[in-house]
Amino acid sequence: MLMPETKPGLATAEHGLVTLDGPDGVAVTMTPDAARETGLRLIAAADEAKGQSTDVVFPPL
Template sequence: MHDNPAVEPFADAGVATVEDGYIVLDGPDGIAITLTAEAAVATGRSLLEAGESALKRGRDQSGEI
């Protein structure tokens, strides 16, 4: 995608945990964000929709059903 590996998309999934009532999402290369429960749920739904859409587009472009 890019010549600079620092701007390549991550292929590894993040791991979410609960700490002090907040959700901490630990991602690859030390990336971490802290979210409220509400923000985590909304983010999770948004990620699922976007991921499923991207997978469908990939299948559509490859000719698979």
């Protein structure tokens, strides 16, 4: 299993596009519609994951 990232990504809007910058130089550029849908899906998955158990201990944000 990959070690989960504990720091949130940084989203910015520029020239009509949304860029999500993550750890280790990972970056994704999306249209506004794709970014909005991705955000909704991330929120839904985060809500679902909160109700699940894990053996991994995460440091606080």
